[in-house]
Amino acid sequence: MDSPLATVGLPAALAIIMFGLGLSLTVADFARVARHPRVVTIALACQLLILPAVAFGLVLLFDLPPLLAVGMMVLAASPGGTTANLFSHLYRGDVALNITLTAVNSVIAVVTLPIVTNFALGYFDPDTGTSMGMQFTKVLQVFAIVLVPVVIGMLVRARRVDFARRMDRPVRIASAGVLVLVIVGTIAAESENVGSYLADVGAITTLFCLASLTVGYWIPKLLGADKRQSIACSMEIGIHNSTLAIAIAISVLGSVDIAIPGAVYGVVMFPAAAIFGWLISRGRGSGAASTLPIPHEAERAAEKH
Secondary structure, eight states, rough: OOOOOIIIHHHHHHHHHHHHHTOOOOOHHHHHTTTTTHHHHHHHIIIIIIIHHHHHHHHHTTTTHHHHHHHHHHHHHHBTTTTHHHHHHHOOHHHHHHHHHHHHHHHHHHHHHHHHHHHHHHHHHHOOOOOOOOOOHHHHHHHHHHHHHHHHHHHHHHHHHHHHHHHHHHHHHHHHHHHHHHHHHHHHHHHTTHHHHHHHHHHHHHHHHHHHHHHHHHHHTTTTTTTEEEEEEEHHHSSBHHHHHIIIIISSSSOOHHHHHHHHHHHEEEEEEEHHHHHHHHHHHHHHHTTHHHHHHHHHHHHHH
């Protein structure tokens, strides 16, 4: 779980992908998000309040051993992963909303992640006497991977509009290819341990992933979010930063067992999110093609001049 793919390859690939996402974004996208803070608040409430409660309930239902239970709570409290932006991009979600949520939640996690983790340690494994504080460098890593490449991509779009438009489809195809490589590479790197890990927490992590994706889609949608915003929220809430959860378990808490739920989730969330994204985006067809460009029409007309 501490393979070069997870520690170097995946962040580097995501940074390249985020540059591609930046090519499809403009300042107007973020201005629209700022005009709709209600959706951001709903999504953050789902992430920060509902998901830890769901994870706690599943841990009690499955009666996990203490360290695995703590690992599930660390995972639940981890912010959305940068890969959520990619999935949202693939399924026509509101990527600007994803980036906003990732940035805001990463800052909030400085407080909430230690709170949830310390609660879990005290409840499930009180004899350890361990506590933690969130490493600020991890927050900086998220910002570096998400924001810097996106800003560069947006600058390129602002100066080379035609190039950015031509690259849209190739970037989507390349992004899908990267996802396949990540799934295959992650499984291959952990081939010796995947069986035992899945036996320990495969069922609970899969259920938690599906619950996260479902909560992230339907609660915002039922509370008035549009289709693109709901897809973005689903991916942001369903795709956790499992690498961060693993790093905290091993580097801060000094436990490989606590890292196991994050490692398994990092494997199951990719195919689960891909299938869920396909299901919730089905039937959009020509409607998506005709409506998605509308917010950009005035802006594009201005860009031509």
